[in-house]
Amino acid sequence: MPTILITGGAGFIGSHLVRRFVHHYPEYTIVNLDALTYAGNLENLRDVEHAPNYRFERADIRDPQALADVFNRFKPDGVIHLAAESHVDRSISNPIAFVETNVLGTVNLLNAARNLWGDDTSGKRFYHVSTDEVYGSLGEEGYFTEETRYDPRSPYSASKAASDHFVRAYFHTFNLPVVLSNCSNNYGPYHFPEKLIPLMLKNIRDEKPLPVYGDGQYTRDWLWVKDHASAIDTIFHKGRNGETYNIGGNNEWKNIDLVETLCDIMDEFLGREPGASRKLITFVKDRPGHDRRYAIDASKLKNELGWQPSIHAEEGFRETAKWYLENEEWLLRVTSGEYQLYYAQQYG
Ligand code: NAD
Ligand code: TYD
Numbered sequence: 001m002p003t004i005l006i007t008g009g010a011g012f013i014g015s016h017l018v019r020r021f022v023h024h025y026p027e028y029t030i031v032n033l034d035a036l037t038y039a040g041n042l043e044n045l046r047d048v049e050h051a052p053n054y055r056f057e058r059a060d061i062r063d064p065q066a067l068a069d070v071f072n073r074f075k076p077d078g079v080i081h082l083a084a085e086s087h088v089d090r091s092i093s094n095p096i097a098f099v100e101t102n103v104l105g106t107v108n109l110l111n112a113a114r115n116l117w118g119d120d121t122s123g124k125r126f127y128h129v130s131t132d133e134v135y136g137s138l139g140e141e142g143y144f145t146e147e148t149r150y151d152p153r154s155p156y157s158a159s160k161a162a163s164d165h166f167v168r169a170y171f172h173t174f175n176l177p178v179v180l181s182n183c184s185n186n187y188g189p190y191h192f193p194e195k196l197i198p199l200m201l202k203n204i205r206d207e208k209p210l211p212v213y214g215d216g217q218y219t220r221d222w223l224w225v226k227d228h229a230s231a232i233d234t235i236f237h238k239g240r241n242g243e244t245y246n247i248g249g250n251n252e253w254k255n256i257d258l259v260e261t262l263c264d265i266m267d268e269f270l271g272r273e274p275g276a277s278r279k280l281i282t283f284v285k286d287r288p289g290h291d292r293r294y295a296i297d298a299s300k301l302k303n304e305l306g307w308q309p310s311i312h313a314e315e316g317f318r319e320t321a322k323w324y325l326e327n328e329e330w331l332l333r334v335t336s337g338e339y340q341l342y343y344a345q346q347y348g
Helices: 012-024 042-048 064-074 088-093 095-117 155-174 196-206 225-238 255-270 299-305 313-326 328-334 338-347
Strands: 003-007 029-034 054-058 078-081 125-131 178-183 185-187 210-213 219-224 244-247 252-254 281-284
Touching: 003 012, 003 064, 012 029, 012 042, 012 225, 029 064, 042 054, 054 064, 064 095, 078 095, 078 225, 088 095, 088 155, 088 338, 095 125, 095 155, 125 155, 125 225, 155 178, 178 225, 185 196, 185 225, 185 313, 196 210, 196 255, 196 313, 210 255, 219 225, 219 255, 219 313, 225 244, 225 299, 244 299, 252 255, 255 281, 255 313, 313 328
Parallel strands: 003 029, 003 078, 029 054, 078 125, 125 178, 178 244, 185 219, 210 281
Antiparallel strands: 219 252
8 A cells, every 4th residue: 555755735736636646546645744834734635634544744855854754654655746935936035945945855855765765666656746947938939848958047947957957866876766747837726825826816806906027928838736636646657767747738828818817707706897807907027037938848748648638728717716716714814924024025
């Protein structure tokens, strides 16, 4: 009966992945290891916290001793590593935190797996969850493939790129059975409202300015978070060791078009005049080093492992907006305290 350690399971994507594994694999023991930073919230997993195959361990991946303790107690057969500092704007104000958690933390975790598994790695797997941002920025044309040269341009993407390199180095040097994926922007329930979509939904609800960086023509490929969880599940079980799989939604939006769409959906749900919320859109100072466009070619994942996204953009955005309106308490709790300080520093 395998034991799977998921790091960062109290965060946005991690909580969807933990929920999926707890439900889909009752024969597995799922250990959620998370330090519960500002971005981690056990409330995201309230519905599974009493499941017989679920355990939570509060530990910091920057602490090798704490990792050794968890690995020795649970002896995981698989690790799915999501714990990270994940917000580009925070990486601009405090790059060191990103080196410590994303780079050093990942190497600590690789060492913990290596120490536990030794040379006997049959049935073992270390899955590293990464981002398409490691590939840099695209012009109007083209897509990131698994062969695209790494060209990270923010402290966040540089730290994720470094962690990817370490994971591959452990495959080549120590035969650690690793697999990686690089995914586009996710959206959906439990997304911390420092990121574009939940921040806009919150501000629309509160009738506050909607801060669009620069000219608003920046483009992202958006993926429904539960589709990311299903892709990770597929790759974890069927992917080949040493391989990387790009995951994308085939769903490109310019930021301004996306924000306008969110305004229109929220106007409908809140019974406001059509166009009312668009008036809140405010163009603000651009993000330094802002990547112009991300777009993923996910054909390897489709052709080799048969995965593709399940839902269309408008449907996903409507689901998400509905969730944020129905979960005001969650929103209120995660935005009390530290969030207020961050918001004041970031947006004035
Ligand atoms: P998130 O910020 O919502 O969650 C991160 C989680 O990691 C939190 O629960 C936090 O408490 C935990 N954590 C942070 N530092 C830790 C530490 N030192 N020790 C232990 N736990 C720690 O992030 P997310 O958006 O869910 O992203 C998860 C992973 O997916 C990250 O590795 C990120 O790079 C990657 N990713 C995210 C996206 C996206 O659109 N959000 C897209 C592609 C890849
Ligand atoms: P974000 O959600 O931070 O994800 P990432 O930077 O990892 O892609 O931002 C998505 C896009 O939205 C990005 O082009 C920056 C832009 N953006 C704004 O215009 N305003 C905001 O307040 C935020 C947070 C992001």
